[in-house]
Amino acid sequence: MSSPSKAGRPRSADLDLALLVATQDLLAEVGYDRLTIETVAARCGAGKATVYRRWAGKSELVAAAVAQLHGEYPEPDTGTLRGDLVLMSSTWLDRDARRDAVVAGLLTAMAHDAGLREAVRGAVAEPHQAVFTAIVDRAVARGEVPADRDLEMIGTVFPAVTFHHLTVLAAPVGKELVERIIDGVLVPALTWREPARAHE
Template sequence: MSSPSKAGRPRSADLDRALLVATQDLLAEVGYDRLSIETVAARCGAGKATVYRRWAGKSELVADAVAQLHGEYPEPDTGTLRGDLLLMSSIWLDPDSRRDAVVAGLLTAMAHDAGLREAVRVAVSEPHQAIFAAIVGRAVARGEVPAGRDLEMIGSVFPAVTFHHLTVLAAPVGKELVERIIDGVLMPALTWHEPTTRG
């Protein structure tokens, strides 16, 4: 998760959480474009200066709100590649229509807001990719995965399919979908071996 500004008066963890929840609620209610720092602050009975002491701007606030909505990615070490991938993906298994509505609305805004894209990349995408790389690194060390896989490309498959499911298909992400992605796409992409040629 990105780090809000530390300037100003001492931080209140309760107020931080309240501001992030208010941001999530407003994203679901009015969307990113109509959300403002003023409306977030007003919903918490605070002034906009209170928000700006914590976040540089709207993009950073929204990115942290989305990161909090997802929760922290687990850092699995089950001893198997499949087990680790399943545990990493477990944050999606609890149905959450509020979360899904926020994520779906955010994707549209990200298409034309470079600042928001960068903030979401730092707060959401980078933590996901870092844990995915650690999972695969351990699998390589165990001999489950050959070295040299394109982790950036393969690691983007799960977010891409889940977001497509949420936005284009307007369907929740459940256990069956997660297992289909892992067993049908990620595991084969990570574990395949080049065929040996015989002279």
Template sequence: MPVSRSLPPSPAARSDPASERSRGGRSRDTSRDDVLRRAALDLVMEIGYDRMTMDAVAARAGAGKATVYRRWSNKAELVGDALAQQHIDGEVPDTGSLRGDLAALGGYLFSGQDPVDKARLITGMASALLVDTELRRAFETLTPPTERAVATVVDRAVARGEIAAPADPALLAAILPALGLHRLIFTGGGPDPDYAAAVIENVLLPALLASAVSASPPPESSAP
């Protein structure tokens, strides 16, 4: 029976054992990390990344400024980490087939999301990403949760022999979140499970299956 596997964290989300220790060799308390991450994203949605400060995050979370800086050196690192941590504790559906995995994934990733919040978060960072080098650097090591989940599903399908390894797996993994973002910006509609299912069935799955067909050897021609 197929077993669900945990969604792998992006490189930015993996903890460094050395950084987890405070002076004197004792591990620091990580219980407040999620509260601080949530406070940072809430502030980005409310006032935008440019106006968000580490002081404001500390105040929103009811923590000291030093507590925030012990975890992240600047707000770009904090916001990048907060985004990287989204969904990493979830499980990527494993139904035993590429079509089944992708169908289940659409419902898993987009159920219960508020498209208004998503739009506010994206617009709160959009202008800063164009000019803020620290924020851009933080995003260079961030693989969005949706892309990581699609990549996991594709890797499984390749391992099962359903499809050939795509020539550009990162491009295919970006299709679902990219079209979801396009819909969000231009229509205000969130990437809900129904929309995700349509993208998967009409765009992503055909692209993946086409890569399998193109990788197959041509049939041998019969001798005259």
């Protein structure tokens, strides 16, 4: 049974989005450490309490902003492992300097803020891993992929390489890079089979 709604004015989807966009802008401009609930609210002409009615704190707000920036990971079913992986990664296929700056403003803070790491994991990493696992499960059922692959490890490859490009190399993530990761790393790692030994 769902809990009753809180009294007061109804939540505005437009204001929700404005707060998330303001958070993204501030992440890109000043980074996570200098971002505050007060400055986010001020950019939208709102009060601090308005933000806290929607998100429990700064880390939850930032995680929601990053999740909104990425959009939902599609759960494709093209009939092939490669096709599904390419479609899953489609949110990264277009160069987006604003998105890249937001991500860069977040990663350093995640290294020393456990609450932020947990919030981002729940909002971004776990949905990505769930879609990746569903894709591989279908590929296993089709016989494309052996059932013994380490999905937890292989599933981290794409986020790790893309974040490395954004932060260490300061390079954009485009179609060429996405397909290099899929064709050069993910598909081989998932589909490799040990050669059958010839009878001695």
